[in-house]
Amino acid sequence: MCAQSSPWVASSGDLGPPCRSACRAATLSTADRPSEVPRSQGRCASRIAPGERQESSVVKFHGASDLELRHLRAFLAVVDHRSFRGAAETLWISQSALSRTIAQLERIVGQTLLERNHRGVLLTEVGERLLPLAARALSAADDAVTATVSPHSTLRVGFSYNALGENTTPLVREFESVHPGVRVELRRIDEVPFAGIEDGRSHVAILRGLPADPRIGHVVLHQEPRVAALPREHPVAALAEVTMDDMRHSPLVVVPITGTTTLSLWDGVGQAPRQVIRVHNLEEWLEAIAAGRGIGLSGESTSMLHPHPWVVYRPVSDAPLLPVVLAWAGDQPHPLTSDFVDLAKARYVCTVR
Template identity: 40%
Template sequence: MTVELRHLRCFLAIAEEGNITRAAEKLHLSQPAVSRTLRQLETHLGVRLVERSTHKLALTTQGERFRERAATALAVVTEALDPAGVRPSPLRVGHAWAALGPHTATLLRRWEREHPGSPLELLRIDERTAGLAEGRVDAALLRAKVQARALVSEPVLTERRVAAVPTGSRLAGYRTLSMADFTGETVAVNPVSGVTTLDLWPVRTRPTRALEVANTDDWLAAIAAGRAVGLTTSATPSVHTYPGVTFVPVTDAPPIEVVLAWRRDRPHPAVPSLLALARDVVATHSTPPGGRAGCAKGTMGA
């Protein structure tokens, strides 16, 4: 059997999603087709890449090693087949949600003015590394921990967390909330690109249950409908609006670090300039801690 790009894409989707069903949805394939493609790859390599059980799916040691090689190979081929060829390469910056929060528009305007020969493309990609691990972007603004050895990350700013609650609900009437106020609530979580899990809470004050959603839009809809509450960062109320969602500062939640990440082996030449500009924009246009989240309605995040 000859290994094709579809085998690499299939394996990377499974590794990213941690679930055969979600990987199949992402690739627009059937679940049996994804399972069959994975088996073909494992047979060719002569090793098991994924451990499957009734309750979970995890990469084996060999699978973790192969993940970086597969991502690198796919990125190289993607770049080689890029019809743009020798034309000036745009700096593609991925983000899963909120980008640089209230600083996003300023960053884009200043980049356009200060780097006219290097186009910047901001792309929203709903996955853990916002397309960076798969080579779909050159850099990414992330709010999740970067653990892959193939990626480099540098901090840009720190954001406080805010609660997202249904407008008119009991929690929406408070000026501030604490983590303990979530006890007994259902919390909407986005396992694909979100920053919230029930592990953030001590066991004795942990919310009743988690409602998993597939993307940011579903996260917002679940909260607006009164099915759950959410925990996000102070960036989100300043970026988007959504009727029926109110944001309230959370005083004792751990902050979130926003980083700019890029691939170690093939950095885009404009990445250092982007990092410097992002830090300067944040330093120049910083808002007071917590911002105006307490009176804002609607946003993105999870």
């Protein structure tokens, strides 16, 4: 996903100056500079024989010089909201202005990044490749600005849903009181599996389930009981407690990117549902269940933080516990990561992994 996929990326994971080898003419001495290339063509000019057409890659490269942070911010906002309307409201601009900004970005990279259909706005394959790079670029820019005020004045904590439930606010307040001048910035990020750890948008992330990536360090803060989310009129909704086998006849609604529910959870405890309905986020998950499309399985904090008039939650007596995890980038942790982790561990009986 982080391969060199757009003209403004120098290499995988490298957000440095875009010229490099494409601008070899800029590194040549005066004596070595090709005589055919006038100086007025600038430092990114390359040898072009008379009558020869310039390659499209060079044209794209010149367009990349027009790239601005506002283009990337607009792109990420549309991806986050999956709609131009929601993104425009968040950015405090008109939908037409947002559309022009996205069109400019697509001209700069020379590719279509977003497609609209009846389900909303979807990323193209190129857009999928650009997404983590754009997020990393904006995070780097934010860090650069922050560093001029204080080297480590902001700790970005990502989560996909629920965070630490009712314990989130006390933890943030206590950490900021222990570290005067430091601000904890909570970010909901549910379009990537590890809530922004993988692309630099988060320094620390609160996850459900164990991260399989060995590059991500983590501790298990506690184990959360699971609950079934049922349509209000579901046959087993009248029960005070349900079993995994009670749900076998209903389609299962899941969030593949950030969710933790798989059919393997039914191994040894009952027959798994035969149909799986995939949605993008917690809101879509809730609405699908409320509409009677199927049932869901989640941590008990979901029942406290996300009540719905058409959804009932019931404890699942034989469901495996759900690990609540604090994770961070193992290779380059933020300097405040260890302090935040230590404070969070002090609030829970945890198992270190």
